[in-house]
Amino acid sequence: MGKIIAVHSYKGGTGKTLLSINLSAALAKHGKNVCLFDLDFRAPSLATLLRIEKAEHYLNDYLNNASDINNVLIDLSDRVGKKGKLFVGLANSGTEAIRDMSAKDRKWEMRALGRLLALRTSLLNDKNFDYLIFDTSPGLQYSSINAVVSADLVLVATTFDRSDVDGTRRMLRELYDLFEKKTEIVLNKVLDVSSKSSKDDIQAKLKDVYQVPLLGIVPCFCDILKAEGGTIFVEEKPDHPFTRIVNDMAENIDRLP
Amino acid sequence: MIVATPEAFGKKPLQVLEKIKENLERLNDKMEVMIELQKPGKKDALHPISDRPLDVMTLLSMPDHLRKTAMSLCRIGRATAEEVSQQTKRARAVESAYLNQLVLMGYLKKERTGRKAYFYVDRENQGGP
Numbered sequence: 120m121g122k123i124i125a126v127h128s129y130k131g132g133t134g135k136t137l138l139s140i141n142l143s144a145a146l147a148k149h150g151k152n153v154c155l156f157d158l159d160f161r162a163p164s165l166a167t168l169l170r171i172e173k174a175e176h177y178l179n180d181y182l183n184n185a186s187d188i189n190n191v192l193i194d195l196s197d198r199v200g201k202k203g204k205l206f207v208g209l210a211n212s213g214t215e216a217i218r219d220m221s222a223k224d225r226k227w228e229m230r231a232l233g234r235l236l237a238l239r240t241s242l243l244n245d246k247n248f249d250y251l252i253f254d255t256s257p258g259l260q261y262s263s264i265n266a267v268v269s270a271d272l273v274l275v276a277t278t279f280d281r282s283d284v285d286g287t288r289r290m291l292r293e294l295y296d297l298f299e300k301k302t303e304i305v306l307n308k309v310l311d312v313s314s315k316s317s318k319d320d321i322q323a324k325l326k327d328v329y330q331v332p333l334l335g336i337v338p339c340f341c342d343i344l345k346a347e348g349g350t351i352f353v354e355e356k357p358d359h360p361f362t363r364i365v366n367d368m369a370e371n372i373d374r375l376p
Numbered sequence: 377m378i379v380a381t382p383e384a385f386g387k388k389p390l391q392v393l394e395k396i397k398e399n400l401e402r403l404n405d406k407m408e409v410m411i412e413l414q415k416p417g418k419k420d421a422l423h424p425i426s427d428r429p430l431d432v433m434t435l436l437s438m439p440d441h442l443r444k445t446a447m448s449l450c451r452i453g454r455a456t457a458e459e460v461s462q463q464t465k466r467a468r469a470v471e472s473a474y475l476n477q478l479v480l481m482g483y484l485k486k487e488r489t490g491r492k493a494y495f496y497v498d499r500e501n502q503g504g505p
Contacts, residue, residue, distance in 0.1 A: 229431040233499040236450060264432040268447070297436060298447065 121152075121243035123251045124372070125270035129286035131257040133276040134307040136164050137343065139254035141362070142274075144353040145369035147196070147203035151249040154192065154242055156208040158266050159256040160220035163210035168348050169195065177211040179220060182231045188241055198354055203249075220262070228261045235269040250372075258286075259294065267294065272375065273302045274334060279309065284328060291329055301375075303334035305368070312338045335368040337361065398491045405493060408473045428482035430497050445474040446483065454496040 126139045136159070143155040156178055157165040166174065174193060180186035192206040199205045211217075223231070235253075242248045253270065255263040267273055273295060277287045295302050304325060311317050318336065325333050340361050343352075352362045428434070430450070435443055448463040449455055457472035464471060475495045478484040485498045 225431045225433065226429045229429040229497075230499045232432060232450070233497065236453075239451075261432065264436075268432050268435070268450070294436070297440070297443065299444070 121247075121249045121251070122271040123239065123243070123253065123269055124272045124274060125158075125253040125255055125263075125266040126274045126276060127255045127263055127267060128257045128276040128283075129290050130278075130280065130283045133257070133278050133283065134305075134337065135257070135276045136168060136254050137348075138274065138276055138305060138307070138337075138365075139252055140165070140168060140351055141353045141365045142369055142372075143205060143207075143250070143252050144199050144351055145362075145365045146250055146373070147199040147205040148353065149366075149369055149373065150202040151373070152204040152247060153250045153252060154206040154208065154248050155252045155254065157210040158253045158262050160210050160262055161217060161256055161260070163212040163217075164348075165207060165254065166209045166212060169207060169351070171207070171209065174209045174211075177216070178208045179211045179216055181208070182234050184230070184234070188238065198351075206248075223261070228265060231262070232265045232268060235265055238269075259290070264294070267300060268298055271301065272372070273300050274305055275302060275331075276305050276307055278307055288328060291331060302331045303372075304329055304331055305335050305337065306333065307337045308339045309336055310339055312336055334371060335364055337364055394491075401491065401493075404469070405472065405476065408469070408476050427498075430483040434483070442474055442478060445471055446478055449475070449478075449484065449495055450497060454494050456492050456494055460495070 124142075126135045126142075128135050139155060143153045147153045155165065157163050158178070160179065165171075171193060174191075176186040176190040178191055181188050181191050188208070191208045193209070194204070194206055196204040196206070210220075238251055242251055253266040255266045257263070275287060275291070275295075277283055291302065306321065306325060309321065312321065321336060322333055338360075340359075342356075342359065343350075343361060346352075350356065352359050353365055356362055430446060435446055435450075438446060444464050444466075445460060448460050452459060452463065457475055458468050460475065461468040461471040475484060476486070479486045479495065483497070484495050487494050487496070
């Protein structure tokens with residue numbers, strides 16, 4: 120049985136989408152069948168980053184009960200070699216669609232949760248996907264909490280920014296703990312991880328602050344900033360240190376029970 | 377009330393025992409609801425509230441013991457107290473009480489199929505489009 124992974128954060132700009140895309144590509148390169156979904160309905164970005172011009176159906180349509188999930192999926196497997204499969208489900212970036220998703224009521228959100236949970240049967244069981252990866256919006260948005268509740272594992276992308284650390288700590292205690300979610304931290308944009316001692320210090324500090332396992336530490340790479348979101352490192356720069364870190368994370372995730 | 381009907385006496389002992397067990401289970405369900413209603417502040421629940429959305433914000437505001445049950449049912453979809461108890465690792469009777477409480481609160485629906493009582497979240501029929 121496959122797993123649903125939600126990639127979430129307290130603040131925006133922590134690298135959720137970068138992590139989601141590269142982790143999905145890394146898992147697919149390792150032979151896994153992966154489906155990546157854009158659940159950031161207020162600021163969709165996967166279509167742009169993955170250079171997909173247009174989709175016939177969006178995840179919005181599936182959640183609105185207006186489309187089957189199979190019509191939403193776009194096959195990008197040719198980008199990740201022959202081992203695994205990579206599909207993507209996009210969020211509609213049209214202004215009208217964003218406004219529509221922002222105005223949903225509680226009953227709609229409840230049904231949306233049901234439809235996200237149903238993906239476990241339709242994609243993990245019936246279509247044999249190994250991983251569904253939900254790239255969420257930051258903070259306590261309805262769609263993000265729905266994604267967290269549906270997930271088997273939550274990856275929290277965080278930085279050393281003080282307000283992010285405070286917010287993430289609160290979110291872990293007041294959201295994930297209540298839902299008894301298995302959580303792993305990915306610390307992004309770290310300035311000094313050059314030596315083993317600095318890495319150990321960071322690990323000890325994180326363990327103390329968050330009290331959840333650390334999946335990986337990502338240094339602040341200028342190449343990532345220079346790429347302006349236009350490069351999928353796992354796909355285009357297989358020897359880049361960032362790719363190696365993401366590959367390690369993918370292997371660690373695959374080893375989790 | 378447990379009633380062994382005259383027809384039941386004419387059947388084989390195993391079938392009679394099954395009938396008694398079925399009646400006991402129904403009685404047990406009713407007792408659990410009655411016990412729940414006896415708790416302080418639960419008199420209002422005599423008339424179950426209908427169609428309250430079981431969304432994530434509601435789940436967050438629930439007491440821990442009910443959230444665990446509700447989360448488990450959300451995941452399974454439609455389940456008996458026994459099936460929920462296998463997920464939560466709590467006793468069947470405990471889950472049965474919590475599930476019945478969630479029904480009274482209007483978050484879940486309950487349906488009997490033969491001897492078994494199934495609980496589910498009625499997502500599609502709640503509210504408008």
